[in-house]
Amino acid sequence: MARPAPAFVxxxxxxxxxxxxxDGTPAFPLISTSGVAYFTIxxxxxxxxxxTFNADPPSGRRRVLRLADGSTExxxxxxxxxxxxxxxxxxxxxxxVEVKTDPAPQSREDAIVISRLRVARTTQPARLHxxxxxxxxxx
Numbered sequence: 001m002a003r004p005a006p007a008f009v010x011x012x013x014x015x016x017x018x019x020x021x022x023d024g025t026p027a028f029p030l031i032s033t034s035g036v037a038y039f040t041i042x043x044x045x046x047x048x049x050x051x052t053f054n055a056d057p058p059s060g061r062r063r064v065l066r067l068a069d070g071s072t073e074x075x076x077x078x079x080x081x082x083x084x085x086x087x088x089x090x091x092x093x094x095x096x097v098e099v100k101t102d103p104a105p106q107s108r109e110d111a112i113v114i115s116r117l118r119v120a121r122t123t124q125p126a127r128l129h130x131x132x133x134x135x136x137x138x139x
């Protein structure tokens with residue numbers, strides 16, 4: 001039996017509804033016209049996690065994806081499908097990681113698409129700290 005994930009992560013605010021990639025994998029286009037979206041993270045216990053996902057820029061284009069907390073920003077250059085990995089300090093409760101891009105998408109075809117969004121325990125030092133919204137994780 002596998003150990004439960006240390007937290008639940010979702011691409012909700014600023015992302016479109018889930019779509020299926022060619023292989024059936026769920027994916028989420030960053031469609032916010034401001035270029036700002038959020039990953040939500042819910043955790044029963046505080047801890048440090050590795051947040052990973054694939055990011056696909058619009059076909060044939062390059063983009064920069066930025067992950068941020070209240071004071072720090074990590075930049076990832078996207079040229080084709082890019083594996084993104086960042087270590088995040090997560091408090092108990094419901095929190096956010098800001099996801100940004102410039103220029104903001106003008107249409108669905110202009111969107112960066114996120115897939116295989118996951119969290120896993122790690123002992124490495126955190127590079128970001130989530131933005132706490134509520135100390136109750138909601139489950």
